[in-house]
């Protein structure tokens with residue numbers, strides 16, 4: 462059974478307001494797929510739609526959502542929860558603070574394993590010990606007896622990664638996994654993801670606002686802007702020949718890309734709009750150095766070869 466992830470034509474709405482629009486992506490079995498874009502562009506919501514964890518009050522439609530060979534759209538809520546629990550490891554945004562600080566690692570790391578894989582506590586601890594070793598701890602038993610507050614941010618993130626690996630998932634979704642870490646620890650954690658991807662053949666959806674990081678670690682990527690994917694393809698192809706003016710600008714400012722929600726980009730004037738995301742024309746028009754009159758009415762979709770290089774722009 463193929464473990465390819467397919468997301469086809471996802472729309473997410475908050476009442477009448479469109480948050481994510483016409484979003485499609487394919488994560489090939491065993492690859493690291495980078496989903497990149499400024500804060501507020503819809504990366505987290507897209508990931509949450511894939512694992513059926515959208516916040517209450519938001520609704521979505523899609524033509525297809527397939528994870529680990531299963532079509533999620535036709536599954537019952539219970540079947541979805543079970544399938545996701547067994548096959549997808551999720552490291553949510555801000556997870557450096559995800560583990561409960563006052564509960565020992567050993568009393569929380571195995572919860573999903575016990576629940577979804579029908580194992581007992583002893584089996585869970587044996588597996589956790591092996592995985593803590595795998596993610597680089599020399600003394601896993603000591604770590605199991607720690608409270609999360611006794612660990613550094615990088616160590617906590619390693620525990621989160623071990624926890625995400627407990628059920629032998631086919632896919633790990635890591636949402637801004639290194640944002641809260643300093644650059645040396647960031648590199649160590651990313652190297653760990655790379656090792657996990659290579660050795661265990663687990664696909665990784667790497668979500669980040671940092672195109673520099675995604676460039677370095679992903680095989681394929683998608684650039685998201687205001688709820689839409691504006692460019693996607695093999696990372697090497699996109700970097701060799703970026704087509705969308707937004708991607709080009711992001712590449713230009715790689716070292717200085719640190720933006721908070723609704724703050725203007727240092728080098729790209731303007732904001733990512735929160736409303737009016739379902740217009741016919743181009744969403745980037747206000748900030749685009751190459752905008753043309755036609756961009757108000759229409760955007761050409763160069764989507765011929767999903768695997769290679771796709772973009773939404775009127776420039777050739």
Ligand SMILES: Nc1ncnc2c1ncn2[C@@H]1O[C@H](COP(=O)(O)OP(=O)(O)O)[C@@H](O)[C@H]1O
Pocket residue numbers: 475480498499500501502503504505506507516519735
């Ligand atoms: N629960 C929610 N209710 C309403 N709007 C939301 C909710 N969660 C996120 N949004 C909005 O959806 C958009 C995309 O958010 P998100 O996916 O978190 O972006 P990203 O992860 O790329 O920073 C933003 O404009 C955000 O304000």
Ligand SMILES: [Mg+2]
Pocket residue numbers: 504505506554636
């Ligand atoms: Mg996010």
